[in-house]
Amino acid sequence: MRNKRIKSAVTGLLLLTAVAVADDVTVNHDIIAVELANNAVLLRERALLDNLSVELVESLTTEVGPRRVGTAGDKRAIAWAEAKFKELGFDRVWTEEVPVEHGWIRGEASAEIISPYLHNVVMTALGYSVGTSGDLVGEIVEFADLEALEAVPEGDSLKGKFAFVSYSMADYVPESGERRMAGYGKGTQARSRGHVAAAKRGAEAIIIRSVGTDNNRYAHTGSGYGYEDDLKKVPAAAISPPDAILIKNMLRRGEPVVMKMNMSSEITGPTRGANVIGEITGRSGSENYLVLGAHLDSWDEGTGAIDDGAGVGSMMAAAAFIGQMEQRPKRSIRVLLFAAEEIGLVGARAYYERHEDELDHHLLGAEVDGGGGRAHTLVSGVGEASVPLVREMHKLVAPLGIAWSDANDATGASDMSVLGRAGMPALNFMQNSNDYFMYHHTPNDTFDKIIPEDMRYLTAAYATMFYLAAEMEVDFRK
Amino acid sequence: MRNKRIKSAVTGLLLLTAVAVADDVTVNHDIIAVELANNAVLLRERALLDNLSVELVESLTTEVGPRRVGTAGDKRAIAWAEAKFKELGFDRVWTEEVPVEHGWIRGEASAEIISPYLHNVVMTALGYSVGTSGDLVGEIVEFADLEALEAVPEGDSLKGKFAFVSYSMADYVPESGERRMAGYGKGTQARSRGHVAAAKRGAEAIIIRSVGTDNNRYAHTGSGYGYEDDLKKVPAAAISPPDAILIKNMLRRGEPVVMKMNMSSEITGPTRGANVIGEITGRSGSENYLVLGAHLDSWDEGTGAIDDGAGVGSMMAAAAFIGQMEQRPKRSIRVLLFAAEEIGLVGARAYYERHEDELDHHLLGAEVDGGGGRAHTLVSGVGEASVPLVREMHKLVAPLGIAWSDANDATGASDMSVLGRAGMPALNFMQNSNDYFMYHHTPNDTFDKIIPEDMRYLTAAYATMFYLAAEMEVDFRK
Numbered sequence: 001m002r003n004k005r006i007k008s009a010v011t012g013l014l015l016l017t018a019v020a021v022a023d024d025v026t027v028n029h030d031i032i033a034v035e036l037a038n039n040a041v042l043l044r045e046r047a048l049l050d051n052l053s054v055e056l057v058e059s060l061t062t063e064v065g066p067r068r069v070g071t072a073g074d075k076r077a078i079a080w081a082e083a084k085f086k087e088l089g090f091d092r093v094w095t096e097e098v099p100v101e102h103g104w105i106r107g108e109a110s111a112e113i114i115s116p117y118l119h120n121v122v123m124t125a126l127g128y129s130v131g132t133s134g135d136l137v138g139e140i141v142e143f144a145d146l147e148a149l150e151a152v153p154e155g156d157s158l159k160g161k162f163a164f165v166s167y168s169m170a171d172y173v174p175e176s177g178e179r180r181m182a183g184y185g186k187g188t189q190a191r192s193r194g195h196v197a198a199a200k201r202g203a204e205a206i207i208i209r210s211v212g213t214d215n216n217r218y219a220h221t222g223s224g225y226g227y228e229d230d231l232k233k234v235p236a237a238a239i240s241p242p243d244a245i246l247i248k249n250m251l252r253r254g255e256p257v258v259m260k261m262n263m264s265s266e267i268t269g270p271t272r273g274a275n276v277i278g279e280i281t282g283r284s285g286s287e288n289y290l291v292l293g294a295h296l297d298s299w300d301e302g303t304g305a306i307d308d309g310a311g312v313g314s315m316m317a318a319a320a321f322i323g324q325m326e327q328r329p330k331r332s333i334r335v336l337l338f339a340a341e342e343i344g345l346v347g348a349r350a351y352y353e354r355h356e357d358e359l360d361h362h363l364l365g366a367e368v369d370g371g372g373g374r375a376h377t378l379v380s381g382v383g384e385a386s387v388p389l390v391r392e393m394h395k396l397v398a399p400l401g402i403a404w405s406d407a408n409d410a411t412g413a414s415d416m417s418v419l420g421r422a423g424m425p426a427l428n429f430m431q432n433s434n435d436y437f438m439y440h441h442t443p444n445d446t447f448d449k450i451i452p453e454d455m456r457y458l459t460a461a462y463a464t465m466f467y468l469a470a471e472m473e474v475d476f477r478k
Numbered sequence: 479m480r481n482k483r484i485k486s487a488v489t490g491l492l493l494l495t496a497v498a499v500a501d502d503v504t505v506n507h508d509i510i511a512v513e514l515a516n517n518a519v520l521l522r523e524r525a526l527l528d529n530l531s532v533e534l535v536e537s538l539t540t541e542v543g544p545r546r547v548g549t550a551g552d553k554r555a556i557a558w559a560e561a562k563f564k565e566l567g568f569d570r571v572w573t574e575e576v577p578v579e580h581g582w583i584r585g586e587a588s589a590e591i592i593s594p595y596l597h598n599v600v601m602t603a604l605g606y607s608v609g610t611s612g613d614l615v616g617e618i619v620e621f622a623d624l625e626a627l628e629a630v631p632e633g634d635s636l637k638g639k640f641a642f643v644s645y646s647m648a649d650y651v652p653e654s655g656e657r658r659m660a661g662y663g664k665g666t667q668a669r670s671r672g673h674v675a676a677a678k679r680g681a682e683a684i685i686i687r688s689v690g691t692d693n694n695r696y697a698h699t700g701s702g703y704g705y706e707d708d709l710k711k712v713p714a715a716a717i718s719p720p721d722a723i724l725i726k727n728m729l730r731r732g733e734p735v736v737m738k739m740n741m742s743s744e745i746t747g748p749t750r751g752a753n754v755i756g757e758i759t760g761r762s763g764s765e766n767y768l769v770l771g772a773h774l775d776s777w778d779e780g781t782g783a784i785d786d787g788a789g790v791g792s793m794m795a796a797a798a799f800i801g802q803m804e805q806r807p808k809r810s811i812r813v814l815l816f817a818a819e820e821i822g823l824v825g826a827r828a829y830y831e832r833h834e835d836e837l838d839h840h841l842l843g844a845e846v847d848g849g850g851g852r853a854h855t856l857v858s859g860v861g862e863a864s865v866p867l868v869r870e871m872h873k874l875v876a877p878l879g880i881a882w883s884d885a886n887d888a889t890g891a892s893d894m895s896v897l898g899r900a901g902m903p904a905l906n907f908m909q910n911s912n913d914y915f916m917y918h919h920t921p922n923d924t925f926d927k928i929i930p931e932d933m934r935y936l937t938a939a940y941a942t943m944f945y946l947a948a949e950m951e952v953d954f955r956k
Binding site for chain 2: 037058061062063064065072073117118119197215216217218241242243246249250302391442443444447448449
């Protein structure tokens with residue numbers, strides 16, 4: 001029976017009708033009607049077999065590539081997204097301009113150890129760093145983490161020196177209970193505030209060990225957006241993990257380690273990006289809608305396949321699959337592709353400012369910004385009254401290997417958290433991030449890192465949950 | 479008993495004496511005397527706990543780094559090796575100059591796709607390629623492998639084009655029975671002869687997918703040493719696997735893919751390197767000796783940790799451990815650190831020319847040039863009369879997880895095969911190459927890729943076998 005159903009589902013979209021099918025879960029049909037549950041199962045099984053999400057990532061990374069906000073690549077990405085939404089049959093497609101305070105030119109970055117041993121160092125500018133105005137030479141002073149650097153009294157004790165924060169991102173921090181993200185949080189402290197701490201102690205530059213879990217010889221970029229006006233603007237750069245290890249091994253020999261660096265980065269004037277929105281308009285109109293988010297921008301050295309092509313592909317595909325059902329869902333679904341996430345959720349904040357008055361019309365939201373790995377746990381962030389319903393809906397994605405969490409504290413990932421923290425009901429599908437933090441923000445974030453089956457599982461989870469939520473007249477508000 | 483023995487062995491070198499110990503193998507003591515077997519076990523267990531091999535790789539990669547033949551790094555490596563041999567108590571240490579026909583300047587290499595989509599391409603010059611004399615623009619024409627390129631009739635049909643050999647190195651070729659190396663052999667066909675095949679068909683350049691098993695965004699360099707005098711010298715370069723995949727994905731869309739490349743590589747005049755030799759002089763003098771080989775040179779973008787720092791570290795350490803026994807072994811052991819392996823066994827050939835008349839004095843040889851992974855199978859390459867003895871010796875390394883092969887066709891790996899093919903008795907310890915072909919010849923070949931325990935296992939295997947062979951009056955000749 002199960003095989004037959006799957007086979008039917010893949011023979012064409014028109015077969016995604018409300019035929020009665022058995023399933024390996026027992027849904028309470030007082031909460032989710034038989035026909036709706038059956039449709040959800042058909043949709044889920046079809047999504048598992050349809051490679052659209054992967055094809056979208058391939059298209060975006062091949063035909064557009066890197067797309068940092070304000071660049072020509074970003075403009076091509078916006079045009080790509082509009083065209084794809086239309087091609088996929090979305091009913092309404094539009095863009096909303098996002099002003100960005102500064103543009104930035106990456107330029108070139110090079111570094112070498114000139115004493116006690118000669119070595120090239122793989123280094124990359126952190127986003128929105130100033131350049132070095134030619135060669136900059138300094139002795140490296142190591143700090144275990146940002147806290148250790150901030151423990152140095154303010155003044156000029158680091159004059160002539162490069163502050164080197166050697167913190168190695170923990171893959172797993174036991175106390176946090178959440179795999180990977182906790183170590184990332186600690187790692188990004190020096191990435192986002194290190195240049196200020198270094199400047200206050202007179203350092204010539206701040207160098208951090210890349211925030212990542214790999215030992216590949218790439219530096220992970222990322223944003224340290226924002227200098228303080230009354231402080232010296234010190235160049236900020238990340239070095240690859242192997243180079244950080246090499247420097248630590250030199251330092252433990254006891255001799256001064258001297259580095260020369262040269263970065264031609266440059267902060268430029270105001271620029272702009274755009275949030276791109278596609279809507280599958282529901283049978284009851286556009287006034288209320290569920291929102292599926294991802295960010296369209298990427299860093300500039302890879303092609304942004306896992307960060308966040310995977311989110312773009314899975315969310316566009318999930319909504320497209322729902323739009324390809326026999327009839328439109330009751331309520332609308334909007335895919336929000338945010339601008340300028342990488343420089344601090346700038347697109348999401350602009351969206352919130354523009355739509356603050358309509359927050360109540362955002363019935364439920366979620367975002368993928370953790371790569372193309374499978375979801376492993378569903379966390380709701382809804383009113384207590386609707387928790388039992390979401391739990392019932394969860395039964396229809398549980399066969400994808402997704403557990404249920406009772407926390408009910410989800411606010412939506414990344415951009416979506418701006419809306420979630422403001423009160424919008426949200427779901428978080430916690431993902432297996434696979435090797436996300438091995439690749440993200442490096443030249444190595446390319447299409448070949450996408451695992452197609454995992455992407456299909458991820459997409460199926462979102463399609464199923466949001467189809468169910470769009471078909472039901474439930475108020476998820478807290 | 480076992481625990482006690484290990485404990486004794488690590489308390490100090492002086493405890494490596496011929497105390498009677500039990501072991502988990504049954505050795506025929508008519509072939510290997512009790513005392514000798516016991517010493518071998520003590521040596522093996524001590525080597526498993528001593529990190530010297532790893533420390534040597536750390537020292538070489540930190541204090542010297544890249545060391546392509548003829549460069550300043552190579553000269554520092556030669557001085558490093560001489561000093562280390564002496565420090566480790568080798569009795570005789572010397573160098574033998576190796577003339578090299580050409581030097582080479584890598585210069586810079588950059589490439590981008592300029593149509594139909596704009597992309598940077600990660601590319602590296604293949605060793606000893608000519609440069610491009612400024613920007614070179616060409617349409618990419620894909621060939622599945624060198625054979626496909628060579629199937630094009632000679633002439634000028636590829637004028638204005640870049641020949642792109644997209645062969646992806648197979649990790650395992652079923653017919654070969656030998657993991658990894660077979661795919662490498664096929665991959666290196668285009669790397670070593672592609673520039674000739676391309677020139678004979680009028681192509682402007684030869685571009686190959688990197689010969690490696692990874693999907694990291696590094697190009698693997700390697701040598702295509704040697705242009706033919708009467709042919710146009712076309713630039714030869716490797717691109718990273720993700721870039722090769724990207725280009726294939728563009729090509730299947732049906733539009734011409736046009737690439738711009740620029741390489742400032744330059745072939746220069748004659749240069750030189752040196753083989754560095756360290757000897758543990760046996761009780762019966764220097765006239766006859768067993769030889770442990772590795773190559774001291776490396777490619778120039780990483781620090782040559784796995785290729786071939788691992789060989790240098792394991793072979794120096796294995797011989798040093800033998801030299802630290804209570805008395806010198808009966809026969810001498812020489813560690814041969816070869817120059818210029820990477821450009822075609824140039825150091826090994828020079829060694830052979832110089833020592834051809836003394837080939838009979840080389841009693842047994844082996845080389846490590848496959849990274850720091852554990853040995854999994856021992857293959858002998860000795861006279862039939864001594865096979866039973868080597869089999870008996872094998873029992874003392876079998877506890878390291880090493881199988882026995884009946885093939886008896888070993889010639890020694892890499893450099894050592896020059897001597898092995900000329901008739902020197904040899905052993906091959908086939909290794910688990912781990913991720914050797916993911917890292918080798920890239921910027922990513924760095925110390926952090928060494929797995930310390932595996933290096934200790936590898937070193938213990940060589941120390942044990944060569945100690946036994948040095949203590950016994952056996953003629954391994956064929």
